[in-house]
Amino acid sequence: MKEPLRDVRSYRLPEEVVVPLLNGLPEVAVQTIAAITMEVPAYAEAFAGELGHKIERAVQAALGTFFKLVSRPGGDPGTPLQAALDGAYALGRGEARSGRSLDALLAAYRVGARVSWRELAAISVGTGQPAAIIADFAELVFAYIDELSAASVAGHADELAASGRIRLRHLQELAQMLVAGEPPHVVQAAAEQAEWTPPQTLTAIILPERAARWVIDLLDPRTLHLVDAVPELPGMTVLLVPDPQGTSRPLLFRLLTGHSATIGPARPWMEAKSSVDRVIRVHELCRPGGGGVVDTEDHLASVVVTADPSALADLRARALAPLAGERGASGAKLVETLRSWLLHHGRREDVAADLFVHPQTVRYRMARLRELYGERLKDPEWVLALTIALAVPES
Incomplete structure (x- = not known):
């Protein structure tokens, strides 16, 4: 099983080891940024110009914090590590806001760890430090960068979660505005705020x-x-x-x-x-x-x-008024037959097939309906009213 990296907070390096490394930090930062820019395409444009110089200074500050941590006197209770972790967390949130992926951020950390260690190790070897100290130093560097990386990952995830919740709320507001029929300029502004195309x-x-x-x-x-x-x-x-x-x-x-x-x-x-x-x-x-x-x-x-239920009810009552004297099942069968007769344009065989009755039954029922309605079954206005009234079965 792989042993966990040593806690960087509990380790100390002699001053003669740390001072040359501190002096070499500016060049280490330059080499680190150059490598990240070359090997992680997502940062090639982002690190160009003035931003690149700011990132170099940030790398120097992060490594400087590390050296202050491992070189402070044993009795010194102060720990500057939290400030570095807070900075790494803020970096992760900023990267998420910039639209860069977690993969790009982790790749940058991997490249940065490798190059900064290579440059720092070269300085230590050049000052004649023994192999044991250099090995301990390597473990500390990677433990430190691992903590910074974890803080940045947390910041990146928190920002995505927060921004996702905010955008989801904006999308909900947009949907509600659309359903409420808000004015176009209000809805358009809501769509832009939600970043919705x-x-x-x-x-x-x-x-x-x-x-x-x-x-x-x-x-x-x-x-x-x-x-x-x-x-x-x-x-x-x-x-x-x-x-x-x-x-x-x-x-x-x-x-x-x-x-x-x-x-x-x-x-x-x-x-x-x-x-x-x-x-x-x-x-x-x-x-x-x-x-x-x-x-x-x-x-x-x-x-x-059914757009106006009360109007439909009034029309239905008027259209079916001639059937008011028919009782129970008899009246219901006449209504059913009249609807089918209207839908099938009076074709008796089709009405019989629709109602699953004998054509003679249809003939009998229609005779009764003609008794009740008289000439109204030939009046186009009445036929239209009956068709609409009976278009949807009464619930």
Whole structure:
């Protein structure tokens, strides 16, 4: 088993070892930065110009802190290590904000450790230090840089987590503004704050929250997730998916297979509220279950007919008034037959097949309906009213 690196806080180096190393720090820093710039492409441009000089000074300061730590008197309780660790932590956060990856940061540490040790070892050898001291010194250098590296990794991770939470909150605010129909300039500002690139269109999908968590990873990364968008439908959530029209819309249906989902129409992204309103309305009408996927485009007539429920109820009451005297099952069968007769344009055989009855039964029922309605069944206005009134079965 590999032994852990020695704790740099507990070790001391003689002054005659440390002084030449301190004197050589400026050149060590120059060589270290040059190597990182050459071997880690992500830093080639970042270290150019004035920034490169600042980084050189930072390297000198970090190594200087190390030498102060290992050369202080044994009775000195002071420890400058925390300041160096805080600096490394801040470096990690800054690298995350700059968009550089953790891989680039760790590569820079590896190169920096190798080159700085090579240069420092050359100084020690040049001053005639014994091999045992140089070996101890190597272990201390790598232990120190390992601690700095760990602090930077923590800073990098914390910054990504913090910025991720902040961006997630901004994306939530953007989605809520879109659904609320906020003015375009307000929504545009929210999109910029969230660093969200607007698509041409957005399509609303309503589905169970557990399904949304699985599906969203397979969709465009710009997909917006509306949490608790429909309070009256607990457990359901709404996704706003960028540009799924055309060939990608069938793919969306395939991804949702096995989930109880409703897919709305594509709308210009600023008009996403229209798609959300439609998908919620159709979901309430159809209540898909058992893993069915519903396309709102297949239910436009129902949406139109039920747009004003009270008006539909009044129309239905007026249109069915002639049947008011019919009782129970008899009245229900007449309503059922009248609806089928309207939908099949009076074709008796088709009505019989639709209702699973004999054509003679259809003939009998229609005779009764003609008694009740009279010439109104020939009046286009009445036929239209009856068609609308009976277009959606009464719930």
